Amino acid sequence: MSQTFMLDGKAIPFEEGQTIIQAATKAGVFIPHLCYHPDFKPHGSCKLCTVKVNGRQTASCTMRAMAGMVVESDTEEINAERRALTQMLFVEGNHFCPSCEQSGNCQLQATAYHLGMMSPHYDHFFPSRPVDASHPEVLLDFNRCILCSLCVRASRDVDGKNVFALSGRGIGTHLIVNAKSGQLGDTDFTLDDKAAHVCPVGVILRKRKGFAVPIGERTYDKQPISGTVDAVTEGH
Amino acid sequence: MNAPTKKLKVATTSLAGCFGCHMSFLDIDERLFTLLDYIEFDRSPLTDIKHCSPDCDIGIIEGGLCNAENVHVLREFRKNCKVLIAIGACAINGGLPAQRNHLPLTTILEEVYHTSPGLANGMIPNDPELPLPLDKVHPIHEVVKIDYFIPGCPPSGDAIWKVLTDLLAGREPELGHGLMHYD
Numbered sequence: 460m461s462q463t464f465m466l467d468g469k470a471i472p473f474e475e476g477q478t479i480i481q482a483a484t485k486a487g488v489f490i491p492h493l494c495y496h497p498d499f500k501p502h503g504s505c506k507l508c509t510v511k512v513n514g515r516q517t518a519s520c521t522m523r524a525m526a527g528m529v530v531e532s533d534t535e536e537i538n539a540e541r542r543a544l545t546q547m548l549f550v551e552g553n554h555f556c557p558s559c560e561q562s563g564n565c566q567l568q569a570t571a572y573h574l575g576m577m578s579p580h581y582d583h584f585f586p587s588r589p590v591d592a593s594h595p596e597v598l599l600d601f602n603r604c605i606l607c608s609l610c611v612r613a614s615r616d617v618d619g620k621n622v623f624a625l626s627g628r629g630i631g632t633h634l635i636v637n638a639k640s641g642q643l644g645d646t647d648f649t650l651d652d653k654a655a656h657v658c659p660v661g662v663i664l665r666k667r668k669g670f671a672v673p674i675g676e677r678t679y680d681k682q683p684i685s686g687t688v689d690a691v692t693e694g695h
Numbered sequence: 696m697n698a699p700t701k702k703l704k705v706a707t708t709s710l711a712g713c714f715g716c717h718m719s720f721l722d723i724d725e726r727l728f729t730l731l732d733y734i735e736f737d738r739s740p741l742t743d744i745k746h747c748s749p750d751c752d753i754g755i756i757e758g759g760l761c762n763a764e765n766v767h768v769l770r771e772f773r774k775n776c777k778v779l780i781a782i783g784a785c786a787i788n789g790g791l792p793a794q795r796n797h798l799p800l801t802t803i804l805e806e807v808y809h810t811s812p813g814l815a816n817g818m819i820p821n822d823p824e825l826p827l828p829l830d831k832v833h834p835i836h837e838v839v840k841i842d843y844f845i846p847g848c849p850p851s852g853d854a855i856w857k858v859l860t861d862l863l864a865g866r867e868p869e870l871g872h873g874l875m876h877y878d
Contacts, residue, residue: 556784579788583788
């Protein structure tokens, strides 16, 4: 008999070594997240997947499930904090959904919908972040980067190329490209890279392919992000 | 809902917007007649009334703030309306006009009036009647308190109808999946 823990009053079975979010996802329970991806080692940085374990907050993507633990996730208090984190991500970058190719397929946007984010609430930073169009097939629009590091992990751990890295600290943290020029066109990055397909927002975009799917038929037009929990298990 | 004895006064305006949200408002189509059992329009491009009555109940603001006049109008709405609703992407995060925010204003004015191809002896307009542009385009919640938000570019007629009918019925407005859109 497998062990269980309690998540919002429901018994969730888990295997030794599984994290809370892995076990929850397998049981069909959605926990909001942005930097977590089932194919990669957790980064634990976005804090969207924060839950309360036995009354204390922790990231469910890094916390191992243990028998008998009592976990709260879908509560008004935790969702309000997740919403505040999401609002901060929106005001720190330049997230203009109407002109973004990723709109409708964007995890940040879909998560904000899920959390009922009606406004950004905070004052906008409106940072200046030039795009990198140097690569023949891929455009980098840093305006939308949320520093999830999925491209960093994919390029390093799967592609073996180390094309991306996070540089700087605190509010100065930003995504950089590992080339002397700092330009993607001067790396060996290709469209076949795993890193080309993991961006949860609209930073890494295939050129000449934008807006291919009409409004109404995009991923999160058809179902809310909470309904894609099975797709997440399969790695999108 | 039974028709009330006193109709709510609704004022609307478009600041740094494109009137797309007002068009979407008109997209509630024949439901406008139902709505008019409950509300009357005060200051609005639909009535051409130039200033808010002091007893407006709901103010609906489209567009962000790109010049000094926008700020004056917004403050007039806040002063005269019990409830303010920000409608559309531009009111909520600056939207398309805010995409000039990473450029210095002087550079923009120079390019538009002096250095663009085809311009000869251009001059930057400085008529005192023209409102001064702001350094950056701002969402309206950065200047006055906003009570409710209807996101979308534009929000659908159904989303606008949902929020207005929720408010008229005394419910907290809520947009579920399908009505909630930032684009």
